[in-house]
Structures are given as structure tokens and as C-alpha cells.
Amino acid sequence: MDVIDYEIEEINKIVERVICSSKLIACIRSLIRINIKQTESRQITVCIRFPSNYPSEHLLVELKSPTISGKILDGLTTLAEQKASEFLGKPQTLHTLKFIDNYLQENPLCIAYDEIFAVKQLLRRKNDLGSCGGELKCLQKTSNVSLVVNESDYFFKAKYHVPEEYPTKCIEFLEHKSNFPDALLRFLNGQAKEIARKCVEPPLRANIKSDFVVKPSLLPSLRFLIEAISDFTSELCPVCNFKCLPAKAADVELRDTADLYAERVYCGHIYHLGCLKKYMREPPFPLGGKTCPAKKPHPRSDSNKGTKDSNGTQPIKNRKPNQLTDENICGLRISHDRWALNVKLAEARWAQQQARERELEEVKDFLQ
Template sequence: MTVCLRFPEDYPKSTPILVELKSRAYSERLLTELTRLIDDHARDYLGKPHALLVVSFAQQYLSDNPLCVCLDEIKQLRVDIKTRVVCPELADGESPHVESQLKLRQKNNSVELIARGGKYTYRVTAVVPDSYPVQCVELKGQESNLPAVLVRYLNGQSREIARQCVEPPHRLSKDELANFRPAKSMYRSLKFCLEATRDFHVERCPICDSTVLPNNPADVELEENADSYIERVYCGHVFHQGCLKQYLAEPPFPRGGKLCPAKRRHPRSDAQTYMGSRAGSVQGVAASAASSKHLDNAVCGIKLAHDRWVVSVKTAEARWAQKQARQRELEEVVDFLQ
């Protein structure tokens, strides 16, 4: 932050020093409010030299409130969190409203998000570095009662979103690389965690059309080979493992591979960019969300990709042929014995 001081002719006898604040990192809202506080502080020392006192006050204020650099992001997150989600599955006597929380830790220079969806929670702490926004926030302390596959996704994708805010893509021209500017990363990464956690408990398996997560987190399937185990694919949709395996193993087997049968595009596909416009982090995310609304009613139709269960068309056809051959052999044996 740059502090510009102007000395009136009758300073300091009857007119306090004039202060102007400039910054690329701090928001205009903060600069306006801090300027007002400095002016009030300067009036207390009218009649005495107070230039150094004014500068010291500004420095101390920023030191005591290090999260000022994230003021706009924090305010927007609080607005997003105020959207109350009704959860009828909660037991009698509990509040039917599930609201996420945002806790500020000025001493630790960090922001803690507790995102909630149904009875599921995801807790993460974003530590704001001194060089923010040139350096992205550090996300740590993650805790959740969601299935491990979804927790890994939240942890990895939120860190990747934060990284993309400060590191340019590899495939940029020299001119584009020269014009690259780091963007604020806290709102983008925490907004992603908030929205994803809110949606998980209502997402439905595209095959059986039942919710993928049980109402009670204690009933989450932990056995990796069980049919009710949760699997997430490249397009963003979440399946029951048994449903996904059966869908992939049965014909038809199109030449390019099977497509996701979900009735609409997922808002958090792995192919999606979360950067939007780099003009500002909050505005960029809002613009990106608005541009994706037209996909809400479109059939997904993205090729299924998964490291465990998606195989080539030839392999799928061969396995199906072997399965049918074994079935015919069993039927012949049964007919012979009868």
C-alpha cells in the first residue's frame, strides 16, 4: 500500500494532513474506510505534527488486521453462505436449516470454512501468505465425514484452483505470458469447496437415479469392491460402483466409448476451468458460473473416463463375448442334466 501525504499551508495548526491511499492488492472499499479512520486519527493531533503518527497508524492497522487484503472475498463468501439449505432428513429436535460457517483467524492470518450439505461437513483452513495475492492461499487442516474419494477430489481440486490463480498455463504465447497477472485465490478455492459440499448429498446416480450418498454419514460404504461404493468420473458425475460396472460391461459398445447417461451436465466437470475473467476474483467466478447456466438442461454426453473401470471398446466386447459364452455353456449343462 502506498500512503500519499499532502501538507496544507496552515498544517498542523488548523488543518490536518491530507491522506490518499493507493494499492493494487487492497480493495477500494478498504482504502475508503481506512482513509476515514486515518482522517479521524489525524484530527486528534490537530495543532501538533502528526505525519509520522498517521503513517504509523496505517501500518499498525494493516498489521493488526492482515485479512484486510481479502476483504471483498470474505464479504462475498459470507453472502454465499447465507443461502440457507433445508435438510428434512435431520432428526427431530434439530434445526431443519444447515448453514455453513466462515471463521476469521486474524492472529494466524487464516480463514476457516466449514461447509455443510445435509449431514455431511467439510472443514478447510485457508492460510493467507504475506505476499498475497502474488502467492496463492495454502489450504490445510481438511476434515470431513464424506467418502474418501470425494474428500480427495475436494482437497486436490481446491489446491489446483488456487495454483491456477498465480501460475500461468504452460501453453501461452510470449505476449500472453508477459500480460499474465496473478488473481486472488481465496474466494475461488473456498467457493468451490462450499458449493461442492452442498451438492454431494443430493446428487443422484445417473444409472439407478437414487442418491449416491446415504442420509446418515455412518452408513457410507467403505469397502472398495462393494456395489454401493462411490465412484466419481471425469465428467463430474458420481455413480454407485455396481451401477457403473454394469453399465460399462453391457452392450452396446460404441466405437468412441460409452458416454455419460446423466440427464444434465455437471457444474464441476474436470474439463471445466474455474478461472473465468481475471479482472477480479469474485467477479470472475460469478461470470464463469453465469456462462455455464445454459448447460444445466443439456444431456451430459461426455465420454466416460475412469482409471479403474473404463476400458477400451475391444476389451469390453471381448469380456461380454466371454460372459455370454460361459452363460451358454451353463445353460447347455443344465439342459443336459435335466
């Protein structure tokens, strides 16, 4: 019995016991084919062929997978053949199969390789342009990724878990730390979670459910965070046209009743609270409510008008014409939990304020 016959007999007997996640498909002299399935997303088919001078030459390995990136498969193929080369002159098949199985166990983030690569590329482009800085770290042992984004004097740090059921289950948000105002931080985390959820859960409308396809959620969520953070420090208040956030994070107004507190409304724009109060309480009071005077629509609007894309942003081309008929103005109705005023109430308050001011002027004139 030569080495090849010995290995074929051994593989047939013990491979599924030694590698618990494996299933033997074929084991003959011309081909050994084994499926390794650790989870729904970590599954790989290993095809092994014996070269003519085996075992003086290493095994020929071919890897296929419906879920793992081709770049990962190419790299793992090279590593597997290098592993086989360590046993020249000896049986190599079982050692090679064990190596591939261990690699998948020790590198669970391989199922999100393309997304991780895309996020790193996005951060690299942002770094090169000087628009923001950041990095993405992979924590293979825990199947976590750590994101750090820096913009001027502001930072955002967060950790996310990629579950074994990924991508059929969305990423999990573990922790975060930031010096952005709470109103903006709530938007960042809330919208990122919503984007991740929409990747794996079909919409409620029955006519759309049938066309729904589960999508990976890591890249859309992290791309949203990076792009939103890079815009925050440059956004201008639509009323006063000054930056909503101070240059230094230490100067951020934390009191949610202060005039310089940064408040975000549902059209996506950020206002100074004092500017927003002044704008909302002064005429004119159009039917349907006040509209946003920002010079352009916001790419990350919360408005349900139009159709949002997979990143949670609302394409401008899908927006309905605004009341001001100027395409260079946002024009969406200002809506916020703290500003649920109807037109009659707003007019009544304005009239009351004007009456009070006239009374004060009359008192001043009398005293003079």
C-alpha cells in the first residue's frame, strides 16, 4: 500500500471524527472533496489532489465557498499549501484539513472581509483628504471590530460584534464613547442601528416583503457613521449661518435649554437652539408649518418623503417639491418633538408677545 492509498483509507475512517464540522463528499485517488461547515456563514469546500511526485511534492489545494470572500480563499489556499509543504515525504492531507478548519475558527471575521476592507479604504481616503481621521481594528478572538473616527477636536469610538449567524443576523452594538453633543450622538447610534436592522428584516408592507433580500450590515452602518461624523463639524446653522459646533469640543454647550445648544431637526439640519426658537416663534406662519430655510436638502434626512436608499439616506431626486419652490432650499417642514406647534398656536403666542412688548414700551414712554 503506497502513501496515497494509506491516506485515502485514513481519511475515510477518521476525518469526520477528527474535524467535527466536516462532511466527506468524495475520497478517491483523483480527488478528495470535503465540506467544512462551522456556521451558516463559515463554510468552505476543500478539494485536494495528489501531484505526480507525492509526497515529495505538496498537495494541490482548491477552496470554494458561497459565503467567504475570494481574496480570503486565495490567501488561505496559499497558506494551506505551505502547511502541506512542512510535511514533505509524509502524509499531508489530515494536517492540511486541520489547518483550514483551525483557520476558520480563529478568524471568524473572515466572513466580513470585503466589508472590513471597504471601511478601511473609506477611512484611508478620508485621511488622505484631511477631512477626518480614523481606523478600524479587527478583534478576531471575540469576532468584534473597533471603530475610531476623529474629526477636528471631536472623536467617536465604538465596538461592534459580528455574530456567527452573520449576515442573516445584523451586527450588534456593544459600546461607544464620544465627545459629540448628546442630540447628535443619539442620532448617530440610532440611525446606524436602524440601517443595520433594515439589512436583515423585511419591511412591513406585504408588497415589498416578497422582493426582500438579506444584505450584510457592517459596511452600510459604519459608512453612515464615518460620513455623518465628517460632516458634523462643518454644518452651519440655517438661521445664523455660523457653525453649529464650536472648534473645540470642550466648548460644546451641554445644557439643552441654552441658546448655543446644537439641536437636530427631522429634515437633518442642525440649528442653534436659540436660532431655532427665534425662527419658529416669529412670523410668517404658513399653513402646514414652518419650513427649513437651509440652502440645500440634507443627505441624511429623517423625513419619510421620497425613498431612502440602503444607507438610510434620502436621495434628493426623490424629494417632493417644497413649499418655497426653490430647489436650492431644503424646504421640508421643521418637525421635532420640542416644536410640535400648530399655526394658530404659533400666531397666538406671537401676538401675545407683541402685545407684551407694546405694553412695556407704553410704560417706558409714561415714565419718561
